[in-house]
């Protein structure tokens with residue numbers, strides 16, 4: 592069993608615990624919260640005995656080997672670094688890091704802890720539909736670009752309109768649409784098409800100083816890919832990949848639950864709708880890596896995810912900089 596300790600007690604951690612439990616590979620061993628009551632309530636709900644309110648004590652614990660980090664974005668870098676230094680594996684929520692300097696610092700630390708594995712919880716690239724699209728892409732011709740869309744009105748935007756500054760829209764915590772929902776279509780594009788030659792981001796800024804929505808254009812040698820994402824409006828647009836007369840249609844660039852190949856003659860479902868907890872596929876993939884250190888093929892796949900994480904991080908930074916966005920950085924020399 593992989594023993595997990597968690598940071599962050601919001602709904603996403605609850606969903607991860609349910610997914611992890613469903614795989615049969617993990618056990619929740621400890622919970623960290625800044626507040627004892629919150630930590631205890633979360634732990635009790637999930638039949639866990641151990642709650643820490645000191646991050647130092649949590650990190651030093653030998654009751655778990657893997658940490659799941661779902662704190663506000665700005666804290667990820669320092670918490671990941673500390674976890675690796677304590678020789679524990681890390682599953683960190685997206686975006687793992689806010690710039691390439693943070694990413695490189697973490698990669699350097701990983702070389703000192705060769706048994707430790709690091710994962711970014713970009714659940715879309717672990718979905719069966721994503722893997723089916725990858726296989727289908729290898730067979731189509733005349734690739735002509737793609738449009739990936741992920742727009743969901745956030746209930747927390749209602750709080751912004753009421754005069755509050757929730758973390759997810761708080762630039763101080765590296766909030767905003769690009770760093771939040773934007774990561775998913777970015778993973779779609781780079782996971783399927785590789786690094787772009789150049790990129791530009793056109794954000795729609797909201798009054799409290801974060802990007803509420805935006806359009807990013809990734810330029811490749813033979814085509815462009817557009818990414819549309821929003822937390823202040825919704826969209827029911829499908830995501831599509833264009834290949835001559837054929838279209839690969841994905842229900843949603845963020846969720847990636849279902850994919851079809853549409854040709855002039857037929858519409859073929861290449862991956863049927865995934866209806867279970869959407870974190871199960873990623874937690875299954877991560878368990879596979881953690882449980883098979885001696886399997887070269889699985890570890891090569893892990894290295895490929897690490898490389899993808901680095902490419903997404905680089906492009907995220909380039910997009911932000913292209914729009915004059917400079918996220919706060921907790922990196923200290």
Ligand SMILES: NC(=O)c1ccc[n+]([C@@H]2O[C@H](COP(=O)([O-])OP(=O)(O)OC[C@H]3O[C@@H](n4cnc5c(N)ncnc54)[C@H](OP(=O)(O)O)[C@@H]3O)[C@@H](O)[C@H]2O)c1
Nearest residue numbers: 599600601603624625626629661662663664684685686758
């Ligand atoms: N994969 C997905 O589908 C998905 C979905 C949603 C969010 N996320 C990611 O998960 C992460 C957390 O997002 P969220 O919306 O849950 O964030 P959040 O509600 O702002 O904070 C998450 C947790 O961090 C702790 N926290 C809150 N404010 C803090 C502060 N000022 N200083 C230190 N800790 C603080 C809280 O736990 P305690 O009070 O217990 O300490 C809270 O439960 C983000 O990176 C986000 O991108 C991923």
